[in-house]
Amino acid sequence: MPIAHTTSKxxxxxxxxxxxxxTGLAAAAWAVEPAPKDTTATNPLGxxxxxxxxxxxxxQPRQITWEELVPKDWDPAKEFKGMDLSAxxxxxxxxxxxxxxxxxxxxxxxxxxxxxxxxVRIPGFIVPxxxxxxxxxxxxxxxxxxxxxxxxxxxANQILHVVPQKGAKFRAMDTVWVTGKLQTLxxxxxxxxxxxxxxxxxxxxxxxxxx
Numbered sequence: 680m681p682i683a684h685t686t687s688k689x690x691x692x693x694x695x696x697x698x699x700x701x702t703g704l705a706a707a708a709w710a711v712e713p714a715p716k717d718t719t720a721t722n723p724l725g726x727x728x729x730x731x732x733x734x735x736x737x738x739q740p741r742q743i744t745w746e747e748l749v750p751k752d753w754d755p756a757k758e759f760k761g762m763d764l765s766a767x768x769x770x771x772x773x774x775x776x777x778x779x780x781x782x783x784x785x786x787x788x789x790x791x792x793x794x795x796x797x798x799v800r801i802p803g804f805i806v807p808x809x810x811x812x813x814x815x816x817x818x819x820x821x822x823x824x825x826x827x828x829x830x831x832x833x834x835a836n837q838i839l840h841v842v843p844q845k846g847a848k849f850r851a852m853d854t855v856w857v858t859g860k861l862q863t864l865x866x867x868x869x870x871x872x873x874x875x876x877x878x879x880x881x882x883x884x885x886x887x888x889x890x
Contacts, residue, residue, distance in 0.1 A: 740798040740858050745822040748875065749836050750791050755784050788834035790863040790874040799877070800858045802885050803839070805849050806870050814846025819870055820857055820877070828852065832871030840866040840873040847882040854885035 758780065801820070806827045809817035820839040821827055828851060832838060841857055849855060859879035866873045
């Protein structure tokens with residue numbers, strides 16, 4: 680998605696900052712409307728700090744963090760090291776080339792194979808894809824406010840494609856807990872490329888408390 684109202688920093692610089700933010704490696708460089716107070720890459724739900732994951736209980740969904748979805752050896756910035764992207768003007772052909780390259784890196788972000796088939800519980804923000812009778816029947820779950828709507832999509836390994844068993848009465852950017860089976864399955868939607876799929880048994884309002 681295009682970025683509006685950018686500062687003096689080039690779009691390429693902002694896009695890389697957000698790519699890193701999606702992996703918990705740097706704070707997001709918000710290009711448009713500000714996120715809720717205290718929203719950062721390490722505290723994605725903004726003032727609503729994610730509670731520490733409780734001890735795993737056999738037969739129960741495992742509460743996970745977004746960082747667990749990213750392979751530990753993945754470095755999205757390795758191809759851009761040594762480049763001063765902040766010095767590139769948006770009209771510079773090199774900036775456009777970098778933007779395309781960053782989008783490719785983001786869309787092809789690798790998933791964590793160890794998470795495939797795991798029953799999980801994870802908090803995040805809703806980006807609706809399909810709605811029926813006032814309920815969301817298909818959506819993307821993202822780790823920080825504004826992703827895919829006000830700002831470019833996070834890396835594919837930080838987007839979950841969620842199909843709940845029954846429609847959920849939520850709106851765009853509502854914060855929720857999603858519970859269900861996680862699969863390393865890619866999906867390309869008009870709002871972003873997701874690296875994971877969740878068949879959700881439940882989608883409930885985020886309260887900030889552990890299960």
